[in-house]
Amino acid sequence: MSTITAEIATGSTTFECEDGRKLVLCLEDNGVDILHRCGGNARCTTCRVEVISGEAGEMGEAERNILATKGDLAPNTRLSCQIRIASDMHIKVLNQASTTGMDPGTRPEE
Ligand code: FES
Numbered sequence: 218m219s220t221i222t223a224e225i226a227t228g229s230t231t232f233e234c235e236d237g238r239k240l241v242l243c244l245e246d247n248g249v250d251i252l253h254r255c256g257g258n259a260r261c262t263t264c265r266v267e268v269i270s271g272e273a274g275e276m277g278e279a280e281r282n283i284l285a286t287k288g289d290l291a292p293n294t295r296l297s298c299q300i301r302i303a304s305d306m307h308i309k310v311l312n313q314a315s316t317t318g319m320d321p322g323t324r325p326e327e
Contacts (some may be wrong), residue, residue, distance in 0.1 A: 218233045218234065218235060218236065218303050219234055219236055219241070219271075219303070219304055219305050219306065219307045220232075220233055220234075221233075221234050221240070221243060221244075221247075221302070221305070221306050221307075221308070221311065222306070222307045222308070223244060223249055223307075223308050223309070224308070224309040224310065224315060225249055225267075225310050225312050226310075226315060226316045227291050227314055227315075227327065230248070230249065232247040233304065234247075234302045235241070235269060236301075236302050236303055237301055237302065237303075238301065238302050238304060239247050239257065239298060239299075239300065239301060239302075239325060240266070240297040240298075240300040240301075240306070240308070240319050241257060241264045241297040241325055242284070242302075242324075242327065243302060244302075244310065245324070246323075247257075247266045248316040249278060249310055249313070250313045250315050250320050250321060251264055251266075251312065251313060251314075251321065252264060252313065252314060252317065252322060253298055253311040253321055253322045253323070253324070253325055254262075254265070254321070254322035254323075255323075255325075256322060256323035256325055256326075257298035257325020257326060258295055258298070258325075259277070259280050259283055259298065259299055260283060261282065261322070262283055262287060262296060263319075264296055264297045264298045264312070264318050264321070264325075265284075265290070265294050265295065265296055265297065265311050265312065266294070266295060266296075266297045266308040266309060266310055266311060267291055267293050267294055267295075267308060267309040267311065268271070268293045268295055268306065268307075268308055269293070269307040269308060269309060270305075270306065270307040271304050271305050271306030271307055271308075271320045272304040272306070273300050273302055273306065274300060274301060274303055276287075276295070276299070276318070277299060279299070280295070280299045281299075283296070283303075284296070291318060292327065294311075298308075298325050315324070323324035
């Protein structure tokens, strides 16, 4: 298990998450209404987070390619649908249903 601390619109939340799970699912299962509009397929980038500390793992080609199309992102921006939990992490969630008014989208697969 790893400890995840997430900065969200209403402050900060901390929870435990099983190693190997997708970060986006851990966030959702712990009450964070993060967007994941493409269903976890590294296409929409709405699930993006900023990694403040912790090990997010290697970036895959699909993630690297889609993030490269967005010029205005901080260098520590990652897609939470592409991160498998492997260590304690501190992150900032950038897009929530409650702040954007958007439907979160299809839940990504485990
Ligand atoms: S890029 Fe669409 S859910 Fe992650």
